[in-house]
Amino acid sequence: MSAATHRALVRLPADARGRTRVEVAEVPTPRLGPGDVLLAPVTAGICGTDWQILRGLRADPSRVLGHEGVARVVEPGGTGLRAGSLVTVNPTHPRDPSFLLGHNLPGLWAERTRVPANAVRAGLVLPVPEGADRPEAAALAEPLASVLYGLEIALGVARPAAVVVWGDGIVGRLALEAWRRRLPGTPGLLVGHGADAVDPRAPGLPERLAELPAPVCALIATPRTGTLEGLGAVDRHVRGTLLVDVHAGLPSGPVPLSAGDIDVAALRADNCGGEPTPPRVHRFDRPAGPLILYGHRGVANRHLRQAFDVLLARPPHEPRGGGVLTHEVDLPGAADLVNSVLDTDRRVADGRRVLKTAIRTGVGDDG
Known part of the structure; x- marks a missing residue:
């Protein structure tokens, strides 16, 4: 990765069945506009909605998915956020449908992610405690x-x-x-x-x-x-x-x-x-x-904070993520897991049922 590029898990063109395999590719790092924030994702989750998109059951256009996880602030953009601090992003703007992280905007399956000013102004970039980048917290919150x-x-x-x-x-x-x-x-x-x-x-x-x-x-x-x-x-x-x-x-x-x-x-x-x-x-x-x-679409910030509190309070001897976190991979490992599941039509990887997968990008606040 250079200052102008970063690695991301990018969706490929859909096959005849509408499925989109993925690959790790070097992509341009976005330039920031006024009030934008640049993040370095640390841990991100693969959720059921992501699998629906990958299988062609939803038409969400983003080439880079991922709406669950935590990241380090790389460029605060004068927003009051502290460079290097650990944050999460509430992926759904309650009043502006143009912001839906990992659905219509590039998400967290990448080494860099831009959060636009409208989402930052709405308070959707939330500081979280150190330790919240643990896979069982970051991917399940x-x-x-x-x-x-x-x-x-x-x-x-x-x-x-x-x-x-x-x-x-x-x-x-x-x-x-x-x-x-x-x-x-x-x-x-x-x-x-x-x-x-x-x-x-x-x-x-x-x-x-x-x-x-x-x-x-x-x-x-x-x-x-x-x-x-x-x-x-x-x-x-x-x-x-x-x-x-x-x-x-x-x-x-x-x-x-x-x-x-x-x-x-x-x-x-x-x-x-x-x-x-x-x-x-x-x-x-x-x-x-x-x-x-x-029903509901998206959550409030208070729900995310409450979820992190619950997950970070778990005793260390409990199964990781209460047994729901089944796989932890890096970006290339995530590509292998996603493509294997799509190719076989079975939610199984490494001999285990795939529930929640945590992706570790391997990149921190210093790049």
């Missing part, structure tokens, strides 16, 4: 913050007597742990394909859902392709008041539910970046009991 936001919305409506987490990936596992920590003793049901989860096609699952005490909070945390299956199942089988946090993405347009045809995607996007206050929830009547639907 944003998904945990999203979980905590959803939990906050749910508890503002009712205290659930039972929790269903549909999807046993990164968000699902972090969510079940967060719910158990917040409401110890509350029955929790994890639905997914792991050995410790109930398979979504298991014959006895409808009865188990029907027997849960109300009110039931259901978090839909599947890949985008599984959202409608999970939402439909809890709607059909859960009795009494049902709160549904639609965390996973889904196509726009009406979804047939027992309460009628509902544009769930539109309702899911009502809350963005911690706004509005109080958050919007939507209530519908259905034969089995009230249905309360909500």
Whole structure:
């Protein structure tokens, strides 16, 4: 890397199936405008949304992905940030859709990242404690913050007597742990394909859902392709008041539910970046009991700070990232992992299921 260039994990042109493999390439380091900040990412995560983009399930245009992680400030640009300090970036601007880090702007899978002035002015570059660059904190803070936001919305409506987490990936596992920590003793049901989860096609699952005490909070945390299956199942089988946090993405347009045809995607996007206050929830009547639907896009800074506090307080003897952090790689290793998963269509690398992967760029504040 020279002063004018840096390495980044760059998406290649899509193949016939829409998948975009990646390669490590030397790219121009961006010039800064007034109020911009230049960061050196230290640790970044690969999340479920990134996998959807890589598989062609989303049309996000950024050639460099990555919206989760921590970085060192290289050039503060007169913003008041301290050069060399450790920061994270809240990737979603609550009022300006032109800023969506790693989606429509180059993200953190790189040795340098520019954060534009509009995001800096909005306070989206947050100082974090030293030690927050540990993979289990840096790569998990944003998904945990999203979980905590959803939990906050749910508890503002009712205290659930039972929790269903549909999807046993990164968000699902972090969510079940967060719910158990917040409401110890509350029955929790994890639905997914792991050995410790109930398979979504298991014959006895409808009865188990029907027997849960109300009110039931259901978090839909599947890949985008599984959202409608999970939402439909809890709607059909859960009795009494049902709160549904639609965390996973889904196509726009009406979804047939027992309460009628509902544009769930539109309702899911009502809350963005911690706004509005109080958050919007939507209530519908259905034969089995009230249905309360909500979701959110992005998190508030307070959710990120809370997530870092939780993750940095973990005892050192716990499994890294509570067992959710499964792989840690450098930039070339990240290219190998991503391309292997895309080529095989299996979320497996080095003989292990890929949940959360942390990418270490190997570059600090001195370049």
